Amino acid sequence: MTILTISLILLFGIFALMAVGVPLAFAAGSLAMVVAYLKFGTPVLALAHKTVYGLATEYSFLSVPMFILMASLLERSRLARDLYDALNSVFGRVRGGVGYVTLVISVLLAAISGIIGGEIVLLGLVALPQMLRLKYDRSLAIGIVCAGGSLGTMIPPSIVLIVYGLTADVSVHQLFLGSFIPGFLLALFYLAFIAVRCWLNPAVAPKPEAGEQGPFSLSAFLRGVLPTAALIVTVFGCIYGGITSITEAANIAVGMAILIIALRGELNVSMLAQALAQTLRACGIILWVTFGAAVMVGIYNLSGGQKFVTDLILGLNISPSITVLLMMLIFLILGMFMDWIGILLLCMPIFVPIITTLGYDPVWFGVLFSVTMQVAFLSPPFGPAAFYLKSVAPPEITLPVIYGSLWPFMFIQLAMLALLLAFPEISLFLPHLAR
Numbered sequence: 001m002t003i004l005t006i007s008l009i010l011l012f013g014i015f016a017l018m019a020v021g022v023p024l025a026f027a028a029g030s031l032a033m034v035v036a037y038l039k040f041g042t043p044v045l046a047l048a049h050k051t052v053y054g055l056a057t058e059y060s061f062l063s064v065p066m067f068i069l070m071a072s073l074l075e076r077s078r079l080a081r082d083l084y085d086a087l088n089s090v091f092g093r094v095r096g097g098v099g100y101v102t103l104v105i106s107v108l109l110a111a112i113s114g115i116i117g118g119e120i121v122l123l124g125l126v127a128l129p130q131m132l133r134l135k136y137d138r139s140l141a142i143g144i145v146c147a148g149g150s151l152g153t154m155i156p157p158s159i160v161l162i163v164y165g166l167t168a169d170v171s172v173h174q175l176f177l178g179s180f181i182p183g184f185l186l187a188l189f190y191l192a193f194i195a196v197r198c199w200l201n202p203a204v205a206p207k208p209e210a211g212e213q214g215p216f217s218l219s220a221f222l223r224g225v226l227p228t229a230a231l232i233v234t235v236f237g238c239i240y241g242g243i244t245s246i247t248e249a250a251n252i253a254v255g256m257a258i259l260i261i262a263l264r265g266e267l268n269v270s271m272l273a274q275a276l277a278q279t280l281r282a283c284g285i286i287l288w289v290t291f292g293a294a295v296m297v298g299i300y301n302l303s304g305g306q307k308f309v310t311d312l313i314l315g316l317n318i319s320p321s322i323t324v325l326l327m328m329l330i331f332l333i334l335g336m337f338m339d340w341i342g343i344l345l346l347c348m349p350i351f352v353p354i355i356t357t358l359g360y361d362p363v364w365f366g367v368l369f370s371v372t373m374q375v376a377f378l379s380p381p382f383g384p385a386a387f388y389l390k391s392v393a394p395p396e397i398t399l400p401v402i403y404g405s406l407w408p409f410m411f412i413q414l415a416m417l418a419l420l421l422a423f424p425e426i427s428l429f430l431p432h433l434a435r
Helices: 003-019 024-040 042-056 059-076 079-091 097-113 118-133 138-153 159-168 172-200 218-240 246-263 269-302 305-314 320-335 340-357 362-378 384-390 399-422 425-434
Strands: none
Touching: 003 024, 003 269, 003 305, 024 042, 024 269, 024 340, 042 269, 059 079, 059 097, 059 118, 059 159, 059 246, 059 269, 079 097, 079 118, 079 218, 097 118, 097 138, 097 172, 097 218, 118 138, 118 384, 138 172, 138 362, 138 384, 138 399, 159 172, 159 340, 159 362, 172 218, 172 246, 172 362, 172 399, 172 425, 218 246, 269 305, 269 340, 305 320, 305 340, 320 340, 320 362, 320 399, 340 362, 362 384, 362 399, 362 425, 384 399, 399 425
16 A cells, blocks of 8 residues: 555545544544554554553653543532632622633633633533623623633643643643743733723623622632632642642642642542542543554554655645644644544644744644644534533523634634744743743
8 A cells, every 4th residue: 555545544534433433542543553454464563552552651641630630629629619709709890800700710720720621611600600690791701601711721731732742742841831921811812802892882791780799708718719829839830940840740739639628628538539530531531542543643654654744745835834824724624523632643743743844843833733722622513612511501502602602712812823823932932931
């Protein structure tokens, strides 16, 4: 088989298998093994064992289940709800205040756990009913919850960036530094959008009526803010202060989260068991997709796929910037149908060497990828943000209503992507400073 034949078999074979219900992990892995056996014979099957073993014993990969476990624990405690009540007691009196508070909570939760999905569910349970009760514009409220909840793909310690760093052989610490400014800048863009909407049309976010906002309580405020602040300082201090590695910081954060929940009197065997079970399920999905995609990419590269794709793209005689735009377009299209981890593991081993050949920084490319995954997280027909919110939203909020509410925030994300493409130093300033 020629490399062109292998490329077509793998490309259309994966989508065909997924169309009939085969999970991506097994579609990629099994198809790759069949192609490898037909082309190279039995000995090449040992490549799959070596690839899986290498990934399973990667030390940095341990940070993924730790951050997921911490998020699962926090999701089951009242910490996020108390934080929301604390901030709302201060900012809820201004027009659009609940929306501002929801976005701030999104940033804080992203800075603690680095995952998505759970944030949207939590905000859908805590913030969305409050905004609907205060007669906020429904589309604005939905957009705030979904867009804010997806910030975990960018703001460190992002699981997306951790897996990208392992796949592309790029320093995760450098990636965290690179995404720091863009992540918070995107959150500021969301806040500015809410402010402009409220200024142009005050009816989209009415002020609470007199008596609706409860009295301010310093003890309640501190109870909600201090534990979250302690977790964020711990995670960021350990990582950016050079005290520990990413993996060690994740383990410390889990221990601290358990301690905080225990001191609040919320820790019990049932909560711990549920958090561990959720972590096991999430890690199982990530690991199987990682193994399947890694085996497929390894066998494809062994067949000459890396050189084939590189020669194909570079042979188009297009400028490097157009090449990057083409890759971003591929990410956006795939993001409409696939999860981020599948796109990352299938594309990055092939795209990152091309990026470095063109003279671009892979840290910058990783930040670009995280922004495109922000867009993919909201985009129809399979944007997972809508499904997460639908699982906890009132019955009248249907999927078409949710998707119809997200387009302004998708435009903001695309504007952020364009800004990073035009000015790479936005994401490279801190990494270069650290070097």
